[in-house]
Amino acid sequence: MKPHTKLATAWTPDGGKMELYQHDRDFSIKINGLELMNSRQHESEQELARLGCAHLAGRQAPCILIGGLGLGYTLRQALDLLGPEAIVVVSELLTEVINWNREYLSELNGQALEDKRTEIITGDIFELLLQSSSRFDAILLDVDNGPNAMTDSGNQRLYSPAGIQACRRALHKPGSLAIWSTVPSQAFEQLLIDCGFKLRRYRVKTYPGSKAKQLFIWVAAEDETILPPGGSEPRLGLSKSASFNPPPT
Secondary structure (H helix, E strand, O other), X not given: OOOEEEEEEEEOOOOOEEEEEEEOOEEEXXXXXXXXXXXXXXXXXXXXXXXXXXXXXXXOOOEEEEEOOOOOHHHHHHHHHOOOOOEEEEEEOOHHHHHHHHHOOOOOOOOHHHOOOEEEEEOOHHHHHHOOOOOEEEEEEOXXXXXXXXXXXXXXHHHOHHHHXXXXXXXXXXXXXXXXXXXXXXXXXXXXXXXXXXXXEEEEOOOOOOOOOOEEEEEEEOOHHHOOOOOEOOOOOOOOOOOOOOOOO
């Protein structure tokens, strides 16, 4: 049996230990010993791009923002969907993850970082959003585990009312916000609605044909007509004053 080889280690701003592993032709990233992502299970990362960019078919020069580089699958799928004049901005908190993609993962994602349409920005995506106004036609968030952040506690503010409003202001109209999550959340759906969005919730598989636990993607937009077909209606019932507070990690 081929061994799991640790290739590299990085530290998150709040002291979490992130490690890159290889097993045969597969790669995985772990945080504090828990697997965060694996190259054998990347269908949901690709679906994030498909759903979030569905309304951009035929658009000449869209500009989209991807929060979280990971193994590069969302970026690769977005580049494959969009035309030659598109701009895909990737905001990645950790420089090490960018370096891993260039040194170890380029074959997985077709050298997506070398595509002329790709722009990499290192740092906190929350700060980038605050500096952006009507800039993006789509925002795709795969930061941490979704609203229940486990990689870095600072990521939780991205899923707060301030973070969602920052996303809304950064979107060009009509634009969409797509959010990847390991779990559903009625409270977070209510937050999106309270921030002025229409939305759908989509169940997605980790890989085609998988019978394992499903993951979730929300697609939100002020213009309901640009939401992709299918998906589920938001589960309402919380009061307008209810707030979303991600649990501590």
